[in-house]
Amino acid sequence: MNEEDVVSKLKEAFGDKVSEFKTAPRRVFFYAPPEYYKEVVRFLAEKLGFVHLQAITATDLGDEIEVMPHLGRGLTVSVRTRVPKDKPVVDSVVDVIPGASVHEREAHDMLGVEFRGNPNLTRILLPEDWPKGVYPLRRETKLTPPKPIRGGKE
Amino acid sequence: MSFSSSYERFFDIPIGPQHPALKEPILLKLIVEGEHVVAADVDVSYTHRGVERAMQERNYIQNIYLAERICGICNVAHTLCYCQNVEGLYDVEIPSRALYIRVLVEELARIHSHLLWLGVAAHEIGFDTLFMYIWRDRERVMDLIEEITGNRVTSAINTIGGVRRDIRPETCERCLKAMDYLEERTKYYKKVCETDPTVIARCTGVGILKLKDAIRLCAVGPTLRASNIKYDVRADDPYAVHDEVPFNVIVYDTNDTLARVLVRIDETLESINMVRYCIEHMPSGPVRVRLKLSPPVGEHLSRVEAPRGELIHYVKSNGTEKPERYKVRTPTFGNIPALCEMLTSKGDYVVNIADVPIAFASIDPCLSCTARVVMLEREKGKLWVGSLDGLRRWRGWG
Numbered sequence: 001m002n003e004e005d006v007v008s009k010l011k012e013a014f015g016d017k018v019s020e021f022k023t024a025p026r027r028v029f030f031y032a033p034p035e036y037y038k039e040v041v042r043f044l045a046e047k048l049g050f051v052h053l054q055a056i057t058a059t060d061l062g063d064e065i066e067v068m069p070h071l072g073r074g075l076t077v078s079v080r081t082r083v084p085k086d087k088p089v090v091d092s093v094v095d096v097i098p099g100a101s102v103h104e105r106e107a108h109d110m111l112g113v114e115f116r117g118n119p120n121l122t123r124i125l126l127p128e129d130w131p132k133g134v135y136p137l138r139r140e141t142k143l144t145p146p147k148p149i150r151g152g153k154e
Numbered sequence: 155m156s157f158s159s160s161y162e163r164f165f166d167i168p169i170g171p172q173h174p175a176l177k178e179p180i181l182l183k184l185i186v187e188g189e190h191v192v193a194a195d196v197d198v199s200y201t202h203r204g205v206e207r208a209m210q211e212r213n214y215i216q217n218i219y220l221a222e223r224i225c226g227i228c229n230v231a232h233t234l235c236y237c238q239n240v241e242g243l244y245d246v247e248i249p250s251r252a253l254y255i256r257v258l259v260e261e262l263a264r265i266h267s268h269l270l271w272l273g274v275a276a277h278e279i280g281f282d283t284l285f286m287y288i289w290r291d292r293e294r295v296m297d298l299i300e301e302i303t304g305n306r307v308t309s310a311i312n313t314i315g316g317v318r319r320d321i322r323p324e325t326c327e328r329c330l331k332a333m334d335y336l337e338e339r340t341k342y343y344k345k346v347c348e349t350d351p352t353v354i355a356r357c358t359g360v361g362i363l364k365l366k367d368a369i370r371l372c373a374v375g376p377t378l379r380a381s382n383i384k385y386d387v388r389a390d391d392p393y394a395v396h397d398e399v400p401f402n403v404i405v406y407d408t409n410d411t412l413a414r415v416l417v418r419i420d421e422t423l424e425s426i427n428m429v430r431y432c433i434e435h436m437p438s439g440p441v442r443v444r445l446k447l448s449p450p451v452g453e454h455l456s457r458v459e460a461p462r463g464e465l466i467h468y469v470k471s472n473g474t475e476k477p478e479r480y481k482v483r484t485p486t487f488g489n490i491p492a493l494c495e496m497l498t499s500k501g502d503y504v505v506n507i508a509d510v511p512i513a514f515a516s517i518d519p520c521l522s523c524t525a526r527v528v529m530l531e532r533e534k535g536k537l538w539v540g541s542l543d544g545l546r547r548w549r550g551w552g
Contacts, residue, residue, distance in 0.1 A: 024242075026391050027455055052385075053372050054457070055466045055483035070466065074390035076455060099372025102490050103483075110206075125202045136207050143211065 003028050006048065006077060013043055020080070028077045029068075037067075037081040038091035044071055044079070045096050053093075056103035058111045060085070060138050065111055069093065069100070083113070085138075092118035110137040164192065167507065171200050180519070184497070184510065191505040194497035196490060209480040214240055214314060214447060217477070221467075222308050224482060227270065230263035231460035232482075233312040235467040238393055240314050242454035243471050244445055252316035252441045253394045258432040259302060259311050260394075260458075261425040265336065266295040267461035268418040268425075271518045272343065275415060278512045279356035284346065291339045294332045301325050316442030326433045337426050344419045347412070357412035361496040361513030362503055364409055373492035375463020375485050376421065377517050379405045380413035387459035398435075399428050411516040418518075448475045460485055462518045489517045 003023040010018050010030065018040065020031035032040040044050040050071040057078075059066040065088045068080040083090055092115035093100050104115040105124040112135040115121055123130070134141060165186050171179035179200035185193040205224055209217050221236040222229045234256055241248060269292040276284035296306050302321055303309035311317050347353050363373065368381035378385055386403045388396040404420040406413035453470045463485030470479040496513050499505050505513065 024454075029453070051369055054464065054488075055468070055481065057468050057479070057481040059470060059479045070455060070468070073385050076391070076457070078455065097372065098370050099488070099491050102487060106487075123199065125199055127199050127202070136204060143207065 009048060026075050031080050034081050034083050034090055038093055040079055041093045042096050044077055050077055053097045053100050056107050058107040058113050060111060065113055067113055088112060089114045089116055091116050094118050111135050186507060189506050190499050191497055192499055194494050196493060206480055206482060210477055213475040218313060222310060226307055227267050228460045229308050230260050231458050231465050234260055235456050235458040235465050237312045237314050239454050239456035239467045239469045240449060242456060243449035243452050246443060248316055249440045250437045251439045254432050254436045255317045255321055256312060256394050257399055258429055259309060261428045262295055262299050264425045264461045265422050266292055268422045271418060275515055278515045281352050294336060298329055298332055315445045320441050329433060333426050333429055340419060340422050347415050347419060356512060357415060359410050360509045361411045361516045362409050363492055363496050367495050368492060371491040371495060372488055374488045376414055376417045377489055377492060380417045381409045382407040387457050387464050391457055399431050401428050411512055414516045448473060462486060486519050493517050
C-alpha cells in the first residue's frame with residue numbers, strides 16, 4: 001500500500017470529514033475532527049493494518065491543542081485532530097491499540113490533554129510533587145532557570 | 155489464575171531507584187506471591203529533564219548538541235534522526251559520501267551498544283568473565299569511533315547538511331582490520347551463548363513476550379524481533395543509504411531473553427558486514443552542504459533504527475531559527491508496556507524474582523518514563539490497572 005492508496009481509502013470511507021491531506025515519501029498527514037478521530041484510528045488499525053502506534057505528538061497551537069498519533073511501520077500515517085485549549089478532551093484509543101497508553105499519559109502530563117476512556121491517565125514523566133495544572137509544554141508556562149544550591153547569587 | 159506458591163500473602167518489593175543492578179535511576183515495584191511476581195510496575199519519572207521544551211528554546215545548531223545528550227549510548231542515532239529531520243524541512247540533497255559516513259558511524263555505534271548490552275546481560279546472569287571479555291573487545295569499537303569522529307562517546311559527527319569530518323584511508327584500513335577481529339570474537343560469543351549451560355539456564359523461557367502481545371503493546375527493536383516480527387526501520391523505511399547497504403533483518407521465534415541475546419549478536423554480525431560494505435563502496439566527494447540557519451515553515455517526521463529500537467523525532471518549524479515543536483520518542487518508552495507484560499506471571503508462565511533483573515535488562519532499558527500498577531484481585535483471579543494510591547486504599551494502608 002502506498003501513500004495514494006491510503007489517501008483514497010480514507011476519502012472513500014470518511015468523505016469530506018477528513019481533510020488537509022499532505023503526503024511525502026512514506027508519510028501521510030491529515031486532519032480528522034475530534035468527533036471522528038477515534039473512528040479514523042480504528043479504521044486505520046483494523047481495516048488498513050496500521051496496528052503499530054509510534055508516538056502521539058501533542059502541540060500547543062495557541063487557542064487549540066493538536067493531538068497527532070503516528071501510526072504504522074513502514075508507511076507512517078499521522079492523524080491530526082485539534083481540540084480547544086480550555087477543554088482539551090479527546091477520545092482515548094487505548095481499547096483499539098493498548099500500546100497507546102503510555103503515549104496518552106505523556107500527552108496528558110505535558111499538555112494536559114484529557115483522553116476520555118483511558119483507565120489509567122496518571123503521571124508518567126513528571127515527578128510526583130509537580131504542581132497540578134502546570135503543563136511544561138504549554139506556551140503560557142514559563143521556564144524558570146535553576147537556582148544555585150549554595151554560594152552564588154540568585 | 156492459579157499460583158503454585160505456598161505463601162498466602164502478597165508482598166511488595168520495591169527495587170530502586172538507587173539500584174544494585176542498574177546504573178540509571180528506576181523504581182521497579184513488584185508485587186510477589188512467594189517467589190513469583192504477580193504484578194509489576196515501573197516508575198522512571200526520576201530522569202525527566204525537559205529536553206523537548208529545552209529544544210524549543212534553542213536554535214537548530216545548538217539543538218544538535220542537545221539531541222546528542224538525550225542518550226549517551228545512542229548519541230549517533232539521536233543526532234542522525236535530528237539532522238535528517240531538519241534537512242527534511244529544507245528539501246535538500248545530502249552528499250552521498252556524507253550519508254555513507256553516517257551509516258558507517260551509526261553501525262559502529264550499534265556494534266558498541268549491542269556489545270555493551272551483552273556485557274551487561276552477562277553480568278546480570280552472574281557470568282562476569284563473559285562480561286569482562288565482551289567489554290574488552292568493545293574497546294576496539296570505541297577506539298575506532300574516537301579515531302573517526304574525534305570523540306569516544308558523544309561523537310558529534312552528524313550535523314545539519316552532512317557530517318563534520320571526512321574519513322581518512324588509513325582509518326578505513328584499521329577499521330577493516332578491527333572488523334575482522336570483532337567478527338571472530340562475536341562468532342565466539344554466539345557459540346558461548348548458544349552452548350553454555352549457565353546462559354541457557356538463565357535465559358531460556360525468561361521474560362516471554364508473545365507475538366500477539368508484542369504487536370498489541372507496540373514493542374520496538376530487538377524486543378519485537380525476538381518475538382518473530384520482521385520489522386526494522388532500516389528495511390521498512392530506509393533512510394540515509396540503507397536502501398543501498400544490504401543487510402538481513404534478524405528474527406527469532408522463541409520470544410524469550412535468549413532470543414533477544416541472539417538477535418543482538420546476529421545484528422552485531424550484520425553491522426560488521428555493513429561497516430565493511432560502507433568502507434568498500436564509499437563514493438568520493440564533499441561531506442557537507444551549508445544550509446541557512448532558519449529552515450522554511452513546515453513539519454517533518456524522521457525515524458531511525460537506534461540500537462534499542464525505533465526512534466522517532468518530529469519537528470514543526472515556523473520559519474524562525476527555533477523549532478516551534480520538537481518531539482522525541484525514545485525506544486525504551488515504547489517498550490514499557492511490553493516490559494510490564496514480561497514481568498507478570500500468567501497461567502503457566504511464572505516470573506521468579508531472580509529472573510527479574512535479566513528480564514528487565516532484556517529490553518535494553520535506557521530510561522525515560524512510566525508509573526503504573528497492575529492490581530490483582532485474588533479471589534476472582536482478575537487483573538486491573540490502577541494507581542499506587544488506589545492500591546494503598548485497597549489494601550488498607552491509608
